[in-house]
Amino acid sequence: MSTAPAAPDTGAATPTETSMNSKDMRRILASSLIGSTIEYYDFIGASLLGAVLAYPILVLMSNGELRGFALAIILGNGLVQGFLHGPIAAYVAEHFPTRNRYTGASLAYQGASMIGAGFTPMIVAGLSLAAGGGLWLIAVFWIATLLASAVAVRATPEGIERELD
Secondary structure (H helix, E strand, C coil): CCCCCCCCCCCCCCCCCCCCCHHHHHHHHHHHHHHHHHHHHHHHHHHHHHHHHHHHHHHHHHCCCHHHHHHHHHHHHHHHHHHHHCCHHHHHHCCCCHHHHHHHHHHHHHHHHHHHHHHHHHHHHHHHHHCCCCCHHHHHHHHHHHHHHHHHHHHCCCHHHCCCC
16 A cells, blocks of 8 residues: 655644634734724823913914924924824725725825815915904814814724624
C-alpha cells in the first residue's frame, strides 16, 4: 500500500485553524469600543466647546488687537477645529461599505466643503448686515451649526455594528 508524501509544514493556518485566539479578539473589540467612544465624545465635546466659545472668539477676532486675533485663531482653529476634525475621518468612513468607503468619504467631504465653505461667506455677510454690523447673528449661526452637527452625530447609529461586506 502506497502513501502520498506528507505536505511540508509551512506554518500557515489551515482553513479550520485560526491565527487569532479569543484573547486577541477581546483586545481588538475593547480597543475598537474605547476608540469609538473617545471619538464620539471628542466630537460632541468640541461641538459644545465651539458653541460656548463662538461669540468670544468673534469678539477677539474683531477687537483690533493682534493678541486678541491670535488667541481667537488658537481657540477656533487650534482647539475647536482640531478636536472636531480629528475624529471626522473615521466617523465618515465607517458609514460606507468597504468597497465604496473611499469614494463615499471623499464625496461626503467634498460635498460638505463645497456647500459649507461656499455659502458661509455670503451667509455671514448677510447676517452681519442684518445685525447692523454686529456679531451676534454670526455667533448664533455658528452655534446653531455646531449644535446641529452634535445632534446629527448623536442621532447616527454607531458604525461598529454595521456589516462591512
